[in-house]
Amino acid sequence: MAKRFNVSVPSVNRWCRLYEETGSVEQKKDWRNGHSHAIKDLKKFKKFAEKNRCLTQKEMAEKWENISDNSVSKITIGTYLKKIEFTKKNDHCYIKNVMKKNKQNTKKNITKKCRRLSLFR
Numbered sequence: 001m002a003k004r005f006n007v008s009v010p011s012v013n014r015w016c017r018l019y020e021e022t023g024s025v026e027q028k029k030d031w032r033n034g035h036s037h038a039i040k041d042l043k044k045f046k047k048f049a050e051k052n053r054c055l056t057q058k059e060m061a062e063k064w065e066n067i068s069d070n071s072v073s074k075i076t077i078g079t080y081l082k083k084i085e086f087t088k089k090n091d092h093c094y095i096k097n098v099m100k101k102n103k104q105n106t107k108k109n110i111t112k113k114c115r116r117l118s119l120f121r
Helices: 009-022 042-051 057-068 074-083 092-101 107-119
Strands: none
Touching: 042 057, 042 074, 057 074
16 A cells, blocks of 8 residues: 555554544644744734834834734844835934934034034034
8 A cells, every 4th residue: 555655654554543543534633834923914013013113123022012912022023024124224213213322412412513513624
């Protein structure tokens, strides 16, 4: 029988045992293929990313955990942002976040720096 179906003898033995136990040789229904994904709904994630484009990846991860009830890391957020081809290039929100984190870049300091630069030109 193994030669007829071009399979190994242990495979035929497994099929016979499965038929005796269950009465059929159908595939298992709970069988999972591939890696489990942290973010399953890419359309929902894309809307989330567009809506929260001013957040950092860490902040996005925290907010995504509240929305979807599954925790993800900032690295996972970055991976899925690449998957949906989302970029922050030329985005004023990115600059806004950098300035928010740098306490030295207050409005007063920026105007002083601008004045200083214009004097030397």
